[in-house]
Amino acid sequence: MRLFAAINVEAVVIFAIVLSVTLGITYWASKRASSAVGFYAAGRQITGAQNGLAISGDYLSAASFLGIAGLIMLYGFDGFLYSIGFLVAFLTVMFLLAERMRNAGKFTIADVLAFRLRERPARTAAAIGTLAVVAFYLIAQMVGAGVLIQALVGIDFTPAVILTGVFMLCYVVFGGMVATTWVQIIKAVLLMAGITVMSIFVLGKVGFNPIELFNRAESNTGPETTFSLGPGTFLANPIDTVSLGLALVLGTAGLPHILMRFFTVPNAKAARSSVVWAMFLIGFFYLLTTFIGFGARAFLGEAGVAAAGTGGNLAAPNLAAFLGGGEGTFGGDLFLAVIAGVAFATILAVVAGLVLSASAAVSHDVWSNIIRKGKDSEHEEVVVAKIAALSIGAIAIIVAVIGGSGLNVSFMVGLAFAVAASANFPALLLALTWRRFNTTGAVTGVLFGVISSIALVIVSPKVWAGADSVTGSPIGWELANPGIVSIPLGFIGCWLGTVLSTERGAERTYHELYVRSETGLGAEKALVGR
Amino acid sequence: MGEPVYDYERIERSPEFQELVRKRRSFVLPATIFFLAYYMGFILLTGYAEDFMASSVYEGLTVGYCLALTQFVMVFVLGIMYLRRADRDYDPLAQKVVDMAEGGEPGRFERETAATQAEVPR
Numbered sequence: 001m002r003l004f005a006a007i008n009v010e011a012v013v014i015f016a017i018v019l020s021v022t023l024g025i026t027y028w029a030s031k032r033a034s035s036a037v038g039f040y041a042a043g044r045q046i047t048g049a050q051n052g053l054a055i056s057g058d059y060l061s062a063a064s065f066l067g068i069a070g071l072i073m074l075y076g077f078d079g080f081l082y083s084i085g086f087l088v089a090f091l092t093v094m095f096l097l098a099e100r101m102r103n104a105g106k107f108t109i110a111d112v113l114a115f116r117l118r119e120r121p122a123r124t125a126a127a128i129g130t131l132a133v134v135a136f137y138l139i140a141q142m143v144g145a146g147v148l149i150q151a152l153v154g155i156d157f158t159p160a161v162i163l164t165g166v167f168m169l170c171y172v173v174f175g176g177m178v179a180t181t182w183v184q185i186i187k188a189v190l191l192m193a194g195i196t197v198m199s200i201f202v203l204g205k206v207g208f209n210p211i212e213l214f215n216r217a218e219s220n221t222g223p224e225t226t227f228s229l230g231p232g233t234f235l236a237n238p239i240d241t242v243s244l245g246l247a248l249v250l251g252t253a254g255l256p257h258i259l260m261r262f263f264t265v266p267n268a269k270a271a272r273s274s275v276v277w278a279m280f281l282i283g284f285f286y287l288l289t290t291f292i293g294f295g296a297r298a299f300l301g302e303a304g305v306a307a308a309g310t311g312g313n314l315a316a317p318n319l320a321a322f323l324g325g326g327e328g329t330f331g332g333d334l335f336l337a338v339i340a341g342v343a344f345a346t347i348l349a350v351v352a353g354l355v356l357s358a359s360a361a362v363s364h365d366v367w368s369n370i371i372r373k374g375k376d377s378e379h380e381e382v383v384v385a386k387i388a389a390l391s392i393g394a395i396a397i398i399v400a401v402i403g404g405s406g407l408n409v410s411f412m413v414g415l416a417f418a419v420a421a422s423a424n425f426p427a428l429l430l431a432l433t434w435r436r437f438n439t440t441g442a443v444t445g446v447l448f449g450v451i452s453s454i455a456l457v458i459v460s461p462k463v464w465a466g467a468d469s470v471t472g473s474p475i476g477w478e479l480a481n482p483g484i485v486s487i488p489l490g491f492i493g494c495w496l497g498t499v500l501s502t503e504r505g506a507e508r509t510y511h512e513l514y515v516r517s518e519t520g521l522g523a524e525k526a527l528v529g530r
Numbered sequence: 531m532g533e534p535v536y537d538y539e540r541i542e543r544s545p546e547f548q549e550l551v552r553k554r555r556s557f558v559l560p561a562t563i564f565f566l567a568y569y570m571g572f573i574l575l576t577g578y579a580e581d582f583m584a585s586s587v588y589e590g591l592t593v594g595y596c597l598a599l600t601q602f603v604m605v606f607v608l609g610i611m612y613l614r615r616a617d618r619d620y621d622p623l624a625q626k627v628v629d630m631a632e633g634g635e636p637g638r639f640e641r642e643t644a645a646t647q648a649e650v651p652r
Contacts, residue, residue: 077592077595077598080598081576084572084601084602087601088565088569088605090605091562091565091605091608091609095562211590211591213590214590214595215590218590229592229595230580230583231576231580231584235576238574241577242570242577245570245573246573249566273613275609280606283602515627518550518551518554519550520624521536521541521627521631522536
């Protein structure tokens with residue numbers, strides 16, 4: 001097997017620095033991750049500002065950095081729609097879930113559902129929702145990692161995926177949430193610094209006049225261009241645009257790896273301040289995606305579109321090489337290597353957060369509470385969590401390697417958001433706010449959401465748009481994004497299940513969850529000391 | 531180490547808790563409706579009013595981009611507004627409820643709920 005193509009030496013050095021720093025942190029964190037609260041929630045000792053950075057690090061995936069910059073370069077305005085949806089979503093998180101989750105929960109989404117609903121069905125439903133979201137999101141990120149490392153460093157796809165998977169597992173298994181948090185914080189700082197420097201370079205080339213950048217981007221297009229400063233190029237069907245918009249703004253509030261971060265802070269006040277920190281950091285980042293995407297369009301032009309590859313993922317690294325002085329020059333290669341290193345750190349931080357949230361669902365919900373019915377020791381639960389992380393990581397590596405670089409990354413991320421918005425979000429929101437909501441409602445809601453979003457994606461034209469497909473979708477379904485149908489179905493499932501069942505009097509009443517989620521009375525405390 | 535048991539029904543009925551929930555809801559509910567409407571309005575314009583969104587405000591700057599930038603402003607403004615209200619109004623009220631529940635003054639709730647029973651018939 002050929003392991004290396006043309007190795008980029010600068011990139012390898014920078015990757016080695018990123019890896020050794022993060023492994024050092026993992027070693028330091030390993031002593032603090034032995035207890036359950038240490039492993040899943042970093043002892044709840046993360047401050048609001050730190051958690052805000054970590055949320056940004058957890059949230060801004062390679063799809064955000066390279067994917068959106070590429071989409072803006074290829075399609076202009078329509079690419080920027082993603083940035084807006086991903087940001088506005090944090091208002092949903094802040095107003096509806098963040099503080100309530102911190103007050104009511106312990107380690108997982110399921111804790112909040114199981115608080116007032118029957119334990120086993122509620123945890124099973126929540127675990128299904130969590131694992132479905134993580135499966136799609138994780139495989140998408142692993143494939144993205146392989147493709148990028150192959151293109152940027154010259155390591156082939158398969159070893160690149162394995163490398164990413166092994167390091168991700170090191171952070172999670174040895175360092176738990178403490179290591180994952182600090183990897184995410186470092187990544188957020190690197191990513192913010194990287195995109196800021198790139199934006200300053202881009203703006204410097206147009207005399208720090210953004211309007212001039214817009215003009216140049218628009219004029220640097222060919223006759224066949226897809227680029228536009230107005231809408232309708234990438235998302236041609238208006239219903240699809242609305243459907244995507246809905247999934248983006250509600251999906252974030254159902255992402256298990258993001259919601260889990262609220263359990264790492266000492267109290268609801270810190271949870272709130274961490275969302276505001278995250279909002280400003282993420283908002284600043286997404287504003288700058290405009291400069292990167294438009295800069296790539298303005299300076300690399302129509303020729304750069306081909307060089308940017310499928311989905312435009314290489315637009316940002318190519319722009320970095322150009323800004324540094326051009327490919328082949330020392331400055332160009334160095335800037336490219338730095339941005340590649342930032343992208344690598346970005347992927348590692350996101351996949352570590354995803355694996356941790358999935359392993360918590362398997363060990364805390366399925367193993368400890370459903371199979372062992374709470375009779376296991378804390379030590380056993382943490383060991384199971386580590387085994388679960390290893391298994392999930394191994395499966396993700398195998399699927400990514402078998403699926404290969406042909407798997408469509410943005411489609412899988414879109415699916416993850418659709419499942420999160422249609423299954424996890426309705427059940428969580430109603431458990432916290434609807435007095436009548438019951439176990440049957442939660443189970444039917446999650447199943448409706450998961451099944452409808454996956455089924456609608458399977459019949460969508462994106463899946464059937466291969467060379468052999470003449471008609472597109474086999475049943476004439478035209479929407480690529482299922483949200484506009486699957487999100488209402490998730491809520492309807494919750495409602496139908498609730499009103500049709502006769503179940504009354506769950507284990508603990510809504511009074512307790514209501515008082516606790518609003519005031520923090522009886523909420524899980526942070527570990528004391530250190 | 532048993533968890534302390536609180537009388538959640540009584541806490542829920544207490545005027546302090548009701549005030550907390552009312553105050554928070556009076557901001558969060560309209561703010562949520564506003565931001566969802568403003569965001570979905572923008573998305574609908576993007577889908578159904580392409581020409582309007584693509585029209586130029588100043589050279590390459592389009593109506594669509596200007597409206598997109600107002601979404602960022604909305605997020606930052608609503609975020610700060612909520613943070614200030616929470617620190618100033620909601621946190622002290624929530625702390626009051628927690629203190630009363632934890633503070634070993636079991637009679638306190640009874641007295642206060644009894645005092646308000648005339649106004650709030652059950």
